[in-house]
Amino acid sequence: MDTNSDSNLLKALEAESWSLISDNALNRFQRSPHHALQMLIYLQAALGYIPPALQRQIARDLQLPITHIQGLVAFYFFLSAEKLGTYRIYISNNITDKMLDAATLTECLCQQLNVSLGCPREDEKVYIEQTSCIGLSDQGPSCLINGLSIPSLNEERIRQIVSLIESDTELSLWPKSLFETSDSIQRKGWLLDNTTSPGESLRQALKIGDEKSLALLEKSALRGRGGAGFPTAKKWRFCKGTPAEKHVVVCNADEGEPGTFKDRVLLRQHCDLILEGMTICARLIGAELGFIYLRAEYLNLLPDLEKTLQKWRDNNLLGQAILGNEGFNFDIEIHLGAGAYICGEESALIESLEGKRGIPRNRPPFPVSEGYLSYPTVVNNVETFAMAARIFGKEGDSFSQLGTEQSKGTKLLSISGDTPKPGIYEFPWGVTIQEIILASGAKNTYFVQVGGPAGELLDQSQFKRTLCYEDVATGGSFMIFNAERNPLEIILNFTQFFAHESCGFCTPCRVGTQLNHQLFEKISTQGAAPSDIEKLEELNLLMDRFSHCGLGKTASHIVKQGLAQFHKKLKPGDDNWSPDFDLDKSLSTARKLRIIDTGAN
Ligand SMILES: Cc1cc2nc3c(=O)[nH]c(=O)nc-3n(C[C@H](O)[C@H](O)[C@H](O)COP(=O)(O)O)c2cc1C
Ligand code: SF4
Numbered sequence: 001m002d003t004n005s006d007s008n009l010l011k012a013l014e015a016e017s018w019s020l021i022s023d024n025a026l027n028r029f030q031r032s033p034h035h036a037l038q039m040l041i042y043l044q045a046a047l048g049y050i051p052p053a054l055q056r057q058i059a060r061d062l063q064l065p066i067t068h069i070q071g072l073v074a075f076y077f078f079l080s081a082e083k084l085g086t087y088r089i090y091i092s093n094n095i096t097d098k099m100l101d102a103a104t105l106t107e108c109l110c111q112q113l114n115v116s117l118g119c120p121r122e123d124e125k126v127y128i129e130q131t132s133c134i135g136l137s138d139q140g141p142s143c144l145i146n147g148l149s150i151p152s153l154n155e156e157r158i159r160q161i162v163s164l165i166e167s168d169t170e171l172s173l174w175p176k177s178l179f180e181t182s183d184s185i186q187r188k189g190w191l192l193d194n195t196t197s198p199g200e201s202l203r204q205a206l207k208i209g210d211e212k213s214l215a216l217l218e219k220s221a222l223r224g225r226g227g228a229g230f231p232t233a234k235k236w237r238f239c240k241g242t243p244a245e246k247h248v249v250v251c252n253a254d255e256g257e258p259g260t261f262k263d264r265v266l267l268r269q270h271c272d273l274i275l276e277g278m279t280i281c282a283r284l285i286g287a288e289l290g291f292i293y294l295r296a297e298y299l300n301l302l303p304d305l306e307k308t309l310q311k312w313r314d315n316n317l318l319g320q321a322i323l324g325n326e327g328f329n330f331d332i333e334i335h336l337g338a339g340a341y342i343c344g345e346e347s348a349l350i351e352s353l354e355g356k357r358g359i360p361r362n363r364p365p366f367p368v369s370e371g372y373l374s375y376p377t378v379v380n381n382v383e384t385f386a387m388a389a390r391i392f393g394k395e396g397d398s399f400s401q402l403g404t405e406q407s408k409g410t411k412l413l414s415i416s417g418d419t420p421k422p423g424i425y426e427f428p429w430g431v432t433i434q435e436i437i438l439a440s441g442a443k444n445t446y447f448v449q450v451g452g453p454a455g456e457l458l459d460q461s462q463f464k465r466t467l468c469y470e471d472v473a474t475g476g477s478f479m480i481f482n483a484e485r486n487p488l489e490i491i492l493n494f495t496q497f498f499a500h501e502s503c504g505f506c507t508p509c510r511v512g513t514q515l516n517h518q519l520f521e522k523i524s525t526q527g528a529a530p531s532d533i534e535k536l537e538e539l540n541l542l543m544d545r546f547s548h549c550g551l552g553k554t555a556s557h558i559v560k561q562g563l564a565q566f567h568k569k570l571k572p573g574d575d576n577w578s579p580d581f582d583l584d585k586s587l588s589t590a591r592k593l594r595i596i597d598t599g600a601n
Contacts, residue, residue, distance in 0.1 A: 447565075
C-alpha cells in the first residue's frame, strides 16, 4: 500500500472512531443541546481534542449552529480544537504554588520531557501549560494530568511522571499514590463535627412541614457561604414565591477563588450533608430538578459523588415519592465545568449549565426569578447547603448561638501559604485575624490575603480585625505571607490571574485587566513614576464603574490596596513607559467570538 492510501486509511479509521465516540456522547447525553458542553468535555477526555470535523458533526446532530460549538471550544480553557498531546499537563500557578518553587519544578519537567511551556511536543505526546489555582493550595505545588490532579510535586515525583510518560504508560495504570490527596482538616467545629446520619435532617424538615422549616432556617440567620452573604432563607422564599412550571436547585461547586479548597474537602467528607441541603431546598421551593456544577479541576471527586448519589436514590432519599411522600420528586445531575473561573458567578454558571459559554447575564432578573432555562432557580454554595442541612439535624439550633450579630454560625477557611499546618479550619465568625494566624502555627507573618485576589490584603496593623460580614467578609481563602515575601510579586500574581480569567465579554474588564497587569508589572519591577500611579488609579476607577460583572468590578481592588500599603517598596521609575499592549491581540478573542456568534467572516 502506498503512503497516500495509508494516510487515507488512517484518516478513515480516525473518522470512524470519532463517529463511534460522538455517537456514544450523543446517546449518553440524550442528544440534548443543553448538554452540548458536557458532550464536548466527554469528547475532549476521550480524544484529547475536538477536531473541527467532529465539531461540525456534533453541531449537525444537535441541530445547533456550528458557531455555537466553535464558541464553546474557544471559550473553555480545557477544550481544544488542536491535538495538544496524549498527556496534557496543567501546572497550578497560584502564588502559594510559586512560593513552593513551582517554577523550578515546571522548568525541570519541561527539560526532562524536552518540551516548551505552551507548545505541543513534536511527536504530539506531551503538552505542558500553566493554569489558575486548581484547589490544592494545602498540598502544592500541584498539577492536572488529563484532568486528574497530582499534589505535592517534587523532583522525585517529576522523575516518576517523566518515566511513565516516556514509557507510554496508560494513565489508568499510573500508581494510585501519585493521585492521592489528603483532606487536611486542622480544626473542626459546629459543621465538621456533624454526626447527623444521612436523611435525618430531611426527615425532620418533612416532619415539621414546609412553612415551619423555612421559619427555622430564617431564625438561624444562615447567610450564603459563597462570598456575598445573602440570607439563605430569603433566597429560598423568593424562589418559592415565583410562580413557574418548574423550580431548580443548583449547588455551586466551582470553587475557583485562588487559595480556596474547603468545598473540595466538604464534597469528599460531607457529601451526604450537601445532598441533604439540596433536597431540603427542593422540598421547600417545590423543585424537581437539581444540579451540582463541579469544577473541571475536581474531576477525581466525580466517581465517589456519583456513587453517593446512587446510594441516595437506592435509599429513596432522591427520586420519585421521596421517603414515601407522594408528589415529592427530586433528582440531581452533575455537570462539569471546563476551566473558566467566571463560571463560579451564578448567572455565568447557569449559562454554562444550559450548554453555553459562561458569560454573566444582566441582573436583574436574578436567578431566583429567572434562572436555568428561565425557571426560578436557587444557586447556593456547597458549604451553604451543608450548613442548611446541619441546621435541621442534631443540635442544629446551637448554630445561631455562635458568631456575631450579623454573622451567625461558623465559617470554613482554607489556610495556605507560610504556615506549618495548611488545611481546613472551622472558626465561629467573629474570630480575629490574629487568632487565625496563631491557630495555624504561622510565625513572622507580614500580611494575609483574605477572600482570594478580589478580597482584602491585611498587614500587621489590621490583625485585630474580625472575620464577619460586618468587618472582613470572605468566601474562605486565607493565604499567609511571612516577612521574606515580596508583596509586589504577590500582587502581580493576582493581576495576572484576573487578566487570564477575564471572560472577554466587556471591554473595561478585557482590556483593563491586561493593562492593570502590565502596568503593575512595570512599576513593581522597573519602578513607579507619578504618571504610572495616576494611570493605574484612572484605570481602576473605570474598571470598577463600567465592568459588566463582579470579576471586573473587583479585579482592581488588590492594586489599590497594595499601593496604599506597600508604596514605600516601590522604586522611583521612568515616566516615559507605555504598555507593551497589543490592542489587536487583546481584541482578537472577542472578535473571534463575535464572528462565531454572527457567523460573519
Ligand atoms: C467572579 C465570581 C466568581 C465566583 N465564584 C464562586 C464560586 O466559585 N463558588 C461560589 O459558591 N460562589 C461564587 N461566586 C458567587 C456566586 O455568584 C453566588 O453569589 C453564590 O454561588 C451564591 O451562593 P451562596 O448564597 O450560598 O453564597 C462568584 C462570584 C463572582 C462574581
Ligand atoms: S467584567 Fe470581565 S468577567 Fe465580567 S463579563 Fe466583563 S469581561 Fe467578563
